[in-house]
Amino acid sequence: MSIRFDYNGATTQAVGRSHGVTVKELEGLRKRAKGIHEDLMRRRRKKELGFYDLPFDDVLVRAIQEYARGLRWAENFVVLGIGGSALGPICLHTALAHNYHNLLPAAKRRGRPRLFVLDNSDPEIVTRLLDAVDLKKTVFNVVTKSGATPETMSQLVVAVELIRRKIGPKALKKHIVATTDVSKGLLRPFCDAHELASFVVPDNVGGRFSVFTAVGLLPAAVEGIAIHRLLAGARDMAKRCTRSDLMRNPAYLNAAIHYLLDTRRGKTMSVMMPYSNALRDVADWYRQLWAESLGKAHDVHGRKAYVGQTPIKALGATDQHSQVQLYVEGPNNKVFNLVQTERFRARCPIPKSFRDIPELAYLQGHDMGALINAELDATEFALAKAKRPTVRFVLDSITPENVGGLLYLLEVQTAFAGGLYEIDAFDQPGVEEGKKATAALMGRSKAADLAKAAEIASVWRKKKSLRSL
């Protein structure tokens, strides 16, 4: 693993006093940092924060690899999952499978299945996928810890019905594998009744911290991604990210930079902008991690807080032609995480043969990888010139080790940031209201639902004359 974290661009030297942090400010957080560190380590030892230790579970890796080897007959592996159950698998797929994995013929995929993730209750994506694939060569991986996720469970019901009807009632065992709670939850009895293969989401790991459980590892292994190397990178990073000294721990340092820039410099948004298509869904995964962990109405003391930076996924160089105008000239309210890849997995030399357009001769002879990295340097320069703070992660290449390391770093960064904001980074109370309202609107008939339905019916939408055109 080789990941360097460079925070020069976030300092006052780079972007001035109004928009950068000083080393003194960072060092001023050292004492608080030590307290937060000790609290995290205490909770880790008490097995409350399971995510810390996931990369050390070799037994799980072997079990998953064995299961994956048995799936060479399958052409399609369809994850039924949403939120943390989808973003981990998608992130690993985009980063570490071939860029066009699903389009390659089976031989070029070395017999590995294609991967699909049905992460929405959109009827089109479900029905049309089931229409497009050969059911007999398809395995469904239903992923839900509680078994109560309506989007995922609806899809499971549809898949079960289809398998029973088209292949036979005994075929469920072959075509469904579950990833769910070890004993609790609504899905476990179903697994037992049908003797389904299943993997566990540990009790002490929340959805957004689950990429190194079977949630992320199983689909990755099925595609042929070297999950043992992914975890090796995470373990390496674990050493750097459990240093108690803020100034020597890249996860703590980036959390502190973000916290200071948000609370003292008005940087209310955190842009994650890898310069690599393969890493684009690392940004999408980070977007859930940062938003759901830190966006909280109350702090740990029960006081109103309404905190949380808004994470934004971007893609370099693509978004230079979409967002950078705003980033450079709009309100100075963002901190940027640039992610550089020093060596890409494919070369693309720009040939010298094209002499028809002399104005573009300067591009010839370079590799396209040099162009995208020059664009990263240029954008960092333009942002600094406009006094917009940046940090930069430098990966020597896109390997399982580096991706594992980067994700682990961002998880620790998020947990530590929870300490700085003094909020609970591991709950999500704000989504309950919508869940209850959905159940009420769908006609679940508990007493609480009836009350909720009445409440929905009484609000502004029903009372006022509708304003629309």
Next chain:
Amino acid sequence: MSIRFDYNGATTQAVGRSHGVTVKELEGLRKRAKGIHEDLMRRRRKKELGFYDLPFDDVLVRAIQEYARGLRWAENFVVLGIGGSALGPICLHTALAHNYHNLLPAAKRRGRPRLFVLDNSDPEIVTRLLDAVDLKKTVFNVVTKSGATPETMSQLVVAVELIRRKIGPKALKKHIVATTDVSKGLLRPFCDAHELASFVVPDNVGGRFSVFTAVGLLPAAVEGIAIHRLLAGARDMAKRCTRSDLMRNPAYLNAAIHYLLDTRRGKTMSVMMPYSNALRDVADWYRQLWAESLGKAHDVHGRKAYVGQTPIKALGATDQHSQVQLYVEGPNNKVFNLVQTERFRARCPIPKSFRDIPELAYLQGHDMGALINAELDATEFALAKAKRPTVRFVLDSITPENVGGLLYLLEVQTAFAGGLYEIDAFDQPGVEEGKKATAALMGRSKAADLAKAAEIASVWRKKKSLRSL
């Protein structure tokens, strides 16, 4: 076309005085709105704002359809374009082609080519795609108005070299079609020299307003999308969006709501959240339109402004499991555009056969489309309860007419918002710095580049001892 714009959720009745707008405030903008309207119409008549009239060009539609009919031999249509040259085609593809278009066998695609858009200078996506497709059955559509876009032109050079070498020097004509300026620019002489088929990006249409030119229409027609219906919807919407009265024009009204919420209620972000996978890239297209048009350092009077809401793309119901925790409990600094689809193009009934889990019985018998729409209602309710303003677009279904209408509305909304913010919505001066820096770093050797390279070398990154770990 049937699109309804509902703004109840953005009013003070829904979310209170601190976070909503009043009808009185909106009406207070009527006079300014009239002035902005007259200015826009004057510039439209003077042919400065070409985007207004694009949907009325039947001749172009016929020319494109004829070209597309001649492409049935092709298996792959590869757009080489970035920014506005990519986001329009991608948006139409995601919205109106089959959800799994590229994965379908040719017969199910009715012989239409697969569509790829290479919108980055990432060497992996270029080399690996060229590796994965049959070059003899591939057509490249190079899209750049100026012909000076380094990402796109590098890709063109690579494709040209490959075609010359693998198929033959005379094959360029068959395998490349250009979309570029009618006479100016670096690409036009190349088209002439090789007698390439080509289409025009009109002089008075900027990249982000180009979806109804050949930039968007050609790839769409090649895939089999009914582009005449797309334009019919845009024409219909043009009637509603050129009403001079703010209160009767949905584009003006949504611009005014966003402007008031940004400048008077601190809603610095505009979330575009369709509840449909097909419409997810409408949000990505909007993201460029809103950011690049409104993110400006100076107003039209030359005064410092630093304005521009940050647009955010989201996807319902998926992001309820990722972003809604922050949206409901975090800082109240966003306005939400929810997009509803009343009828989906595929049904997905949730069967009644699955009795093993009684807790989920309430889902059975519904269509999945009812679930996703209940989730939209529930989220709107939860946002309103937390005093977060929303507007809602309601499409009766996902048709070319409705997509055309929605995009046209958002274009007019953006142009009008430029008037409210008193900035030039049609330029992008902020990206020049990065472009010059890239050219300098890539070794272009104009005098200005040498100066720029010296400037880059002199900044913080080189002067200071590097802070990284």
